[in-house]
Amino acid sequence: MIVDWDDAYANGPHIEGADDYPGIWQKRAKAFRDELGARARLDIAYGEGERQRLDLFLPAGTTAGLAMFVHGGYWKAFDKSTWSHLARGAVESGWAVAMPSYTLAPEARIAGITEEIARALGVASEMVAGPVCLAGHSAGGHLVSRMLCRNAPLGETLRARIGNVVSISGLHDLRPLLRLEMNRILGLDDAEAVMESPALQYPAEGARLTCWVGSEERPEFLRQNDLLANIWTGLGAETSAVHALGKHHFDVIADLEDANSALTRLLTGERN
Template identity: 75%
Template structure:
């Protein structure tokens, strides 16, 4: 039984040196943008909102397809500029990578953010041919998982192009968040929490999902990770659950910057951890 819901979903207090990660991410991201300046398009609009912008990083040759990374921050923090370096692994493997920002809570509800992400994917997919793969971290893991739900407004042709989703430390059941202080910003009620929880929705046909989490993460994140893989596996989706050895909530995403890592291979292949097209 969980006695302290806020602590159950708190990551920073349980990670040594947690305060050093955001400035380090910003530094790495800025360096990557400088390095790929001749193959980067920044601040491309996908909607009317001030944060409805995405960055697109292209490989040296023709792109295999489009990969998108959706950032976390409990739907309340960060933007695309913090995560540019996480495009490196997929770019080095021949993919064009889009990283969008989105309107944050409390300005937007989670259901509205879900719609924004669907629009960002549609806009980026107009610029890059081929399959579309999605990865997201934490709240971003929730958002990419939502793109595989039947009740998300995606064009049928675009939905058919989404061949693989990787939810990294994803939040797949939002009902526990009703107990958290942060819900003052999220403004979740029972109805929205149910509609926006992938574990309570049906996956689209031919869905392929990998749920990836650090083995050293908080118990609730481990549970949330395995829960979606288990439930959707029983509803016809092809699912996989991976616990990355020794990783915590803040460093579990770092392997996306490495083209040779299992995480990047999972992101850029239709198969699972070490699968290939």
């Protein structure tokens, strides 16, 4: 039985050197943008809001398709500039990678952020032809999973282009968050928690989802990971659940930098 719900969803206090990670991420992100030069197209508007901007990172040769990475931060922290380096693996595999920022809570509700991600995906998909794959971390894992829900705010043509979706350490049932102190910022109520929980929605036809989590993550993140894969399998989706050995919440995403990692190859559809 969980007594301290805030602790159950807290990651930093349980990761050695947690305070160092944001600075490391920001340095690696800037170095990657500088390395790409003109192939890093920054601050493309997908809406009128201040944070409704995305970066698009282009491969050197022919583009295989569009990948989009959505960052985490409990819908209330970070922006696209912290995560640019995570595009490296897909870019070196020939994919264009879009990374959007989005309006943060409490200025936006989670339902509104879902709509923003759908708009960002729509704009990016008009710029890059071919198949689409999605990955997101933590709250971003929730957001990319929402794009696979039957009630996602996407047109049928775009939805048909989406192949692999990887929810990394994703939050798929938002009802427990109603118990957390952070809900003073998120502003979730019962109705929105249900509507915005992928585990409580139907997957779109042909949905392919991998729920990927570090084996050393908090028990609630392990449960949230396996929950969605389990439920959606029973609703006809093609799903799998992966526990990445030895990874915690802050380093589980690092393999996206490596074109040859199992995580990147899964996202881009490489099987050999």
